[in-house]
Amino acid sequence: MTRVDVTVNGARRSADVEPRTLLVYFLREHLGLTGTNVGCDTSSCGSCTVLLDGESVKSCTLLAAQVDGRDVATIESMATDGALHPIQEAFRRNHGLQCGFCTPGMVMAAASFLRENPDPTEADVREALEGNLCRCTGYHNIVKAILDAAGRGAEGAE
C-alpha cells in the first residue's frame, strides 16, 4: 500500500491505497466524489478531467500516488453556496449540454483553459477542447458557452 496525502476541493484527504489505484477511482470510490465520470477509459475522451494544481489533467491516466502532496479540484468544487460557477451558469444559459455525461470534464477543461487564455477566439476554444469528446456531438453550444463565460470574465475558476 502507498500513503496518499492530497488536498481535494480544499480539504486535506489521506488514504492508504494500492499503488495501481488510478486518481479517478480514488476520487470516486475512496472519496465518494462521483461527479468525475469515467468515459472511454483510454485517455481519449476527457470525461474524467479534473484540475491538478489548477491545470486540467485526465484523472484516468494518473496514479493517485502521483498526486501525493498536490492540489486536486473536481466538478464538486465549482458551485459555491448553491450558486453555479460562472462557467456552469454559461453552460446552462447556452444549453451547452445534452446528455450531460461529458459536462463535468468539459467544465473543468474550460476552467483550466480560461485561466491560460482569458480572452479566446472561437478557434482557440475549439482547439482547447481537442481532449474532450461529446458523443451527443453538442460541441457548438459548448463552444458558445465557453465564449460566453470568457466574455463575462469567468476565468477565475474554482
Place this chain on the structure above:
Amino acid sequence: MIPAPFEYERAETVDDAIELLGARDDAKILAGGHSLLPLMRLRLARPSTLIDIGRIRDLSYIREDDDVVSVGALTRHHDVATSEVLRRACPVVAFAASQIGDPQVRHVGTIGGSCAHADPASDMPTVLLALDATLTVRGPRGAAREVAAADFFKGLFEPDLAPDEVLAEIRVPKTTGRGWSYLKFHRRAQDWALVGVAALAGNGSPAAVALTNMGERPLRATGVEEALAAGADLAAAASRADEGTSPPSDTFGSAEYRRELSRVLVRRALEEAMAR
C-alpha cells in the same frame, strides 16, 4: 481497466532512480506516465516496479546557452510548448510540443518520457532527429554519456537505454534564421500522426527532413535531402520522401497510403519552412 499490481517507489534524485533500477528486475521509470500507464491498463506492459521520478525538480528546466538550448527530461510538453526561449531560439520544438495529444496530456506528459518511450508515431523524436539533437543518458556510479538522436531511437519502442540508465537531458541546437515546419496528418485532433514531417531549411545550411511513423523508428528522408543538396526543385525532391522507409499498414491507412502522404506532406513542410 486497472493495471496489474506493481511495486511503487519514489526516487528523490536521478542517482536514487538509477540505484532502484539496478536493484529490481523489470522495473520501469514513471515520469508523466502518459505513454506507460495506458499500456499498463491494457496489460500490454506489466513492469514489476514503477520508479516515480515525477518529483525530481532539478530534471525540469529549459536553459539557454550560446548555440544550444538544454531541456531537462522531466519538462512537460506544456512548458516546452509555451517556453519563450524555445519559441525564439528553436521554434520547431515548441510548436511540435504544442501538437502532442491534447491540453490535458501536455499538462502531464514529458519530453523525456516521450523520447524514452520511442514510439515511431510520436512527434518529438522526429523533430529531434531532424535537428541532430543530443540526448544525455545517466547511469550507475555517476556515469553519463551523450547520444545523438540518430542513434538514440534504435527501433520500435527501443531507445538506447540500458536497464539501469535514465534519460536526463535533451539538447537542441538553435535554429536562428532557419525556416522550419512540423506537419502531421491525423484523422481526429488528438490522434497519433498517420505520418508526420519535420523540416528545416534555409540560412545556408543543408535542408533537414525527418519522418514520423514511416518505419520502426523516426527516419531521415535522405533521398529528399540528397535531391535538395543537388539542386532539385521542391516537388522533385519531395517525390523521394518515402525512399528507404517501411511504413506500417493498419486500420487507419495502408503502407502505400502512408507513402503517398509522406510525399505530399514533405512538399508542404518544405514550402512552409522555406517561406518562414
